[in-house]
Amino acid sequence: MARVASPASLGLGIVFLALGALSIADANRITNHVRKPGTFDVLGPDGYIFYVGILLIVLAGILGFVSLRQEAQQSRQCAQSARSHVYLLIFAVTALYAALIPIVGYTAATALYFISALRVLGGRTWPADLSSAMILTIMFYTAFVYFADLPMPRGWLFD
């Protein structure tokens, strides 16, 4: 069985290399500028992340050399052919919802989110989606704002 390096594991290796380098750099910053010598804490906050950084770099190296099994790649590729890109759209809508909450307030943003999400996920008709979105918003408001009394973020346009 031929063993090939997968782009995903190489990508992960690069990410680990970057995280390891960040850890070591921050450990050096703490050692040189923050930590006072002679404390009882032998390892210290800097020593711990230094070794975590070293381990990440070692793993990055191993990921670079050791490859994943080819058959696993093939089986995932077969499954991927059936996928659509709607997930990216719904993720964008959800991220927009999170961004809108501090602007228009929780309730208004939730109503807008449900309308958009239902449309993106293959809405039936506008009136049906609008009424579903309203019902869901009322349910969320009742459960989380009215009964659970969660301190929701307030927008500068509406509460």
Place this chain on the structure above:
Amino acid sequence: MSSFGLLDGLIASLSLINLFYAAAGCLLGTLVGILPGLGPSSAMAILLPVAVFLSPEQSIILLGGVYYGSMYGGSTTAILMNIPGEVASSVTALDGYPMCRQGRAGQALAIAAIGSFIAGICGTIAVAYLGPLIGEVALAFGPAEYFGLVVFSMTALVSFAGRSMLLGLCMAMLGIWLAGLGSDPLTGTARLSFGSMELRKGFDVVAVMVGIFGIGEVLFNIGQRIEKTYEGRLGSWLSMLPRGAELRAGLAASGRGTLVGGALGLIPGMVPALTAYLAYDVEKRISRQPERFGKGAIEGVAAPEAANNATAMSGFIPLLSLGIPTSPALVIVLGALIMNGVTPGPTMFTHHAPLAYTVVASMFICNGMLLILNLPLVGIWARVSVIPYRILAPVILAVCLLGAYAPRNTMTDVAVALAAGLFGYLMRRLDWPMAPLLLGFLLAPMFESSLRQTLSISGGSISVVLERPITISFLCAAAIVLSVSLYLRYRAHVAAQFMTKGTNEI
């Protein structure tokens, strides 16, 4: 010496007013458990002022009901939507959600309720009879012992690593790195925060968990054009209950989970999330078909659910007999006791016997009540799995964002959950294991604290761990478990290669 015993406590706790507070606590706790982000500690903290106006017995019964209820409630969303309502339920999701996708949501929910009940009853008996005797075990644990325990707990990574040990190790390291970001747990030094006040707070485990498990799962399902979580038809309520071999397997796993959760729950710092992971690990290791785990094995639901409830219960032993709270939720219970003029300690079962035994007896009541409340609801909850995904997905995503926001009331956690969601999607798509990341994230603070404290005590020499019998036992156990697991993995790999080769030749 007081002659007040468990039976007297049971009679006292069966008063109408105590039953009312037990029911209210259980119901509220179940709701808190279902909502991701709103943990038992925050709900109990909100109720603490109310507890001042109640008698000590009633306040502890109410808070205890919330605590046990939330331990159970967290499993509902984990099974139905793959969103763990509590961190402890993230393990339940590993097999609970696949069971839901197979149309076995009812069985999963029922065994979670039954497992929690068994653990609750056994835990209560342990609190009543073993509590005063074995509570002192907790005092034998110093930093070196914790270090040994964490190293032993990390061997569970082998079970959760999936198809590649290397990837499992990488994910665990990523979890450890993420947990290290923010303020250092011992001195408060800012690390890897790059001057940002938000990053200095570190990542909240709920935001990371909700993102990876909840948002990642929804994105993946949408990408695969799933119409419903379960496409088939659900049967009657009775047909949803586990029976025969499935029930036997679930009950046995519940028993084992209770033992694991109960024994480890005595140790301060062993939160239900960790014992649930270890109970799942034990089940997978002893199973004759470990490949079933992660694909809908009922033992994978029963054992962690029993373990997390047993841990919740056994945490009362060091609390009542030594005054040591083993989890944030129990700190609030301790607060309620102190506010009512009762200081828990070795004399609790003698000087405050009526209170101690009424509280212990109320655990029986609360666990029975949880089963009565939740078993009839199994049929209703299971219907969630046949709601069209185009309606369910936006609801789950909205709940996830709320769950990420609620613990610390910051939109940064929402952004973290969204980023973790994208990463969770990528992990599913590439078949990377998710559980090691969360396990690394959960264990890292305890690992770091115990390692640094041990080194500080010994003046920098790690050899101090070899002078502690408990630590040596843990390290030896870790070495044995790791060697056996790796050997079995290697044998399974060789056998699989041999079979593939044979099939190709045919």
